[in-house]
Amino acid sequence: MNRKNGETKVRSSDPVSVHDEIKAIIKKEDRFLITTHVRPDGDSLASVLVFAGLLDAFRKSCRICIDDGVPRKYDFLPGIERVKSFDDLPDSSGIGTAVVLDASGLERTGRIGDRIPETARIVNIDHHEGNSRFGEVNCILTGSSSTAEIVYDLYRRCDLPLTPEVARLVYTGIVCDTGCFRFANTGAQTLETAAEMVRAGADPGKIIHDLQNRHSAHTLQALGHALTRIRFFLDDAVVGMHLTCQDLKQFPEADTEGFVNYLRMIEGPSVQFFINEVQPGRHRVSLRSHEKDVNQIAGRLGGGGHARAAGCDITGNLEQVQDRILGCLSAVFKAGRAD
Numbered sequence: 001m002n003r004k005n006g007e008t009k010v011r012s013s014d015p016v017s018v019h020d021e022i023k024a025i026i027k028k029e030d031r032f033l034i035t036t037h038v039r040p041d042g043d044s045l046a047s048v049l050v051f052a053g054l055l056d057a058f059r060k061s062c063r064i065c066i067d068d069g070v071p072r073k074y075d076f077l078p079g080i081e082r083v084k085s086f087d088d089l090p091d092s093s094g095i096g097t098a099v100v101l102d103a104s105g106l107e108r109t110g111r112i113g114d115r116i117p118e119t120a121r122i123v124n125i126d127h128h129e130g131n132s133r134f135g136e137v138n139c140i141l142t143g144s145s146s147t148a149e150i151v152y153d154l155y156r157r158c159d160l161p162l163t164p165e166v167a168r169l170v171y172t173g174i175v176c177d178t179g180c181f182r183f184a185n186t187g188a189q190t191l192e193t194a195a196e197m198v199r200a201g202a203d204p205g206k207i208i209h210d211l212q213n214r215h216s217a218h219t220l221q222a223l224g225h226a227l228t229r230i231r232f233f234l235d236d237a238v239v240g241m242h243l244t245c246q247d248l249k250q251f252p253e254a255d256t257e258g259f260v261n262y263l264r265m266i267e268g269p270s271v272q273f274f275i276n277e278v279q280p281g282r283h284r285v286s287l288r289s290h291e292k293d294v295n296q297i298a299g300r301l302g303g304g305g306h307a308r309a310a311g312c313d314i315t316g317n318l319e320q321v322q323d324r325i326l327g328c329l330s331a332v333f334k335a336g337r338a339d
């Protein structure tokens with residue numbers, strides 16, 4: 001990837017001027033690619049679909065492409081069939097503008113980033129604190145609960161009518177990134193936007209049902225298995241659990257996304273982690289905290305995310321992975337810098 005990143009310093013954008021800039025691009029550009037990070041979640045998928053709706057309203061053509069399949073649990077999202085995987089993008093030479101949503105760096109889009117022609121303009125819309133401002137236009141609003149909320153704000157500023165489909169998408173994005181309005185990123189504005197979505201046709205009960213009550217039995221069995229592995233570290237300041245490839249062979253249909261959040265329910269520890277061995281020796285680590293900056297810790301381990309929810313990939317055996325996480329945490333605790 002030859003593209004140069006912009007300043008790496010975190011800085012929130014001025015929403016009015018950057019929205020105007022994006023609006024101007026939408027008006028003059030005709031060939032768009034919309035993408036987001038690998039292992040898409042509810043917010044990233046909702047964001048790409050709301051942005052696609054915005055382009056539809058301007059009668060612009062776009063392709064939506066993600067370097068990963070769409071997890072089955074998001075199959076209820078209106079328009080989800082428009083989201084294509086990497087193999088469906090054999091030729092990207094005609095793309096004039098790539099809109100990258102909910103990705104803190106271009107590398108988070110996996111192989112898609114490399115497919116964006118050098119001549120194409122990149123519009124980067126995100127709410128992650130560590131966003132590397134890799135776009136020609138960067139709309140980074142770290143105070144937003146979700147990227148869906150930012151895209152909706154843009155949609156509203158374009159004076160487009162709020163359809164029930166867009167309302168369902170935006171509501172889903174907010175619910176997914178706020179943990180159903182439980183996390184610290186749930187502000188008054190978030191709840192106001194959510195209320196607006198409900199008035200416009202989003203059904204909160206139905207969306208929660210679609211998101212949470214369609215798990216396979218394997219998912220709950222895998223969760224049960226992981227919960228038996230809860231261990232405390234660093235004088236009980238940290239709690240963690242893990243699943244190995246071997247474990248997951250017993251539960252092939254398990255979706256482990258969100259398992260780490262169960263650890264947050266334990267009183268006492270200030271940091272929670274879940275280690276998921278996705279391939280032999282390759283571990284996906286999820287970090288959470290009620291009050292520490294785990295984005296900083298994930299950053300030291302080659303990952304990133306948000307202050308209270310972040311992740312990284314670490315290779316090695318389980319003990320090595322655990323040692324690296326704990327080594328990093330104990331250094332940060334000692335220095336008292338993770339507040």
Ligand SMILES: [Mn+2]
Pocket residue numbers: 043044102127145146147177
């Ligand atoms: Mn997000």
